[in-house]
Amino acid sequence: MNSLVLVLASIVIFIVAYLTYGRWLAKTWGIDPTKETPAHYMEDGVDYVPAKAPVLLGHHFASIAGAGPITGPIAAAAFGWVPVMLWIVIGGIFFGGVHDFGALFSSIRNDGKSIGQVIEANVGRTEKKLFAVFSWLTLVLVIAAFVNIVANTFVASPEAAMASMLFIALAVVFGYFVYRKGASLAIGSVIGVALLVVCIWIGMAFPLVLSRNVWIGFLLVYIFIASVTPVWILLQPRDYLNSFLLYAMIIGAVLGLIFYAPSMQLTPFAGFKVGGQWLFPMLFITIACGAISGFHSLVASGTTSKQIDNEKDALLIGYGGMLIECVLAVIALVTAGYVSQGDFTNLLANGGPINVFSEGIGTFMTKIGIPFSVGKPFAALAISAFALTSLDTATRLGRFILQEFFEDDTKEVQSILVTNRFIATTITVIAGGSLSVVGWSKVWPLFGSSNQLLAALALLALAAYLKNNGKKYGMIILPMIFMFAATLTALVLLIQQNIAAGNILLVAFAVALLGLAVVLVARSYKVLTKKTEL
């Protein structure tokens, strides 16, 4: 199979899916362009800020993409490229797209609050609390992991560190001019992207060398600031400008593939059991971003829903954002599939999936005249920039969830202790920072299952919301059942393996997750079948 055919065919399928299934979802759920969004009727200049569709798409896409759509497909390529490709295409269109779009839509209709709030309104308050604890802990784990990843990247690549620091400064200047001085978004974007290139050049010329501990300290201060400052001054413009790096990488790779068009050398199907791992459920846990990922529902119902200018933008940002990510996942698969098995193993051993991807992108870009010595570091830099994006967004989401956990709608004045954004951020940063220093890697194996369980629970919340509001929810049921089956099976396997290994902490968390899933499923089942009145 020619890799160019694979990429172009998938792009065509995604476009057709967007124009047909996506639009059908929007119509069926009752997307209403005339309805005022929370960004307008709750505008506060900090979290609720209307943003133009391209800007918000950039923020949303940069936040959900990270390294996930790259690492997942490449790691799962061991099962062969056909099952990976099928899961990206089918999963993206019928699972992930529905999940992201639905989470965004239901959040918009619930004052831009998180999925937890949707659960409270449609299932119950206790269930919301359970979900909030689970999702907050997952975010703390994400913060811990990405603090390490980013700090280590900055130590190993001081050029990327300098460029990332300049990106932050550039974002603040961009946000100030566009939102406070009324500068044109189009002109600002052109200048911003040009300055991005300048930042990369300065980073190459003047690397910033600091120790790992200093970077960890800096990152913790940075994520605190990014979480509490108005979204338009730092988080959103940084994500928006960064998204151009990813767009450039995708376009560069596709153009390179047009001229190169290598054949896929990877085996199409390696079997149902590879390296001691079963295709079901491992494929569906390993490939999260790029098919369906629970983290997306937190972003969609966290930062994105509070900034959406018009309900009609939800299709482009929620569903379209997911499908763009799927294209990136297909390209990632091709970077693993066009090399020989020996080269693939060697590249994996020397830097993991990101190295496989950077090598592939660098090679593809040489076909359009970009030297390999520029293309490969550019791909690695873009991905490391996105690791920082995932980190700051996760902190803000953690803050939202903690605030909502303690909010009581029946009271006019909320308890200042944790509904205050500074205190909620401090708790989240301290928790993530502490775990980043001690032992986060011991519980990291749980992330894949917990992230996908989050997706299943978000689908459950969405189904309950649609059902309670008299809307069709049949399109949710199959993805929801499948995701529960995959994640619960994976959790059981994880528990079995870690009981044998003696990792009691991980076993305890996995059992708690299983219990949580069972409680929420039981309660939501009653809602969905209308056997009890709430």
Next chain:
Amino acid sequence: MLFQEYMELMKKRLMNNFDMTVPFEYAGYSIDLFAESHLRTERYFASKKVKVYGMENDEFCFMKHFDMITEDIVDAYIEMLIASIDDMVKLREDHMSTIITGIIVADSVDDKNIENVVKRFRHQKSYAFGLKGWVDVRLILVDLHGKIVVPSKKAVKVETFYRP
């Protein structure tokens, strides 16, 4: 099978993955075969220069032949194994697990009580709730005459490895 034959067999089986010391004096015991393995795994981000995290798994085997075996001897040996945790476990940043395996080799074992002591044995300790890793102590009783291996609960998966 004679003990020397068994020891040579075990040396062959262990040599690919373990460093061995023969004999090894420890806590008043003359250990016939002491073997240690240190396995390190790393995950990288983009290049080998960027380590995301590492995992270190250590294993120590204390093999001792007893001419005569009683419950008291087994209890004392277990005590020594548990006390060795402080010396064997090094809580480095990437420490994940340490396994200490005590292999008691006897010419023959006729006492069912001793077998039960071994079968029931279980000792595990977590550091910072597992965030700094954990240690497992496991026990293997080898009956050379009967060619039987009696494993503790945690040692069941390595039972065949120690079979005479």
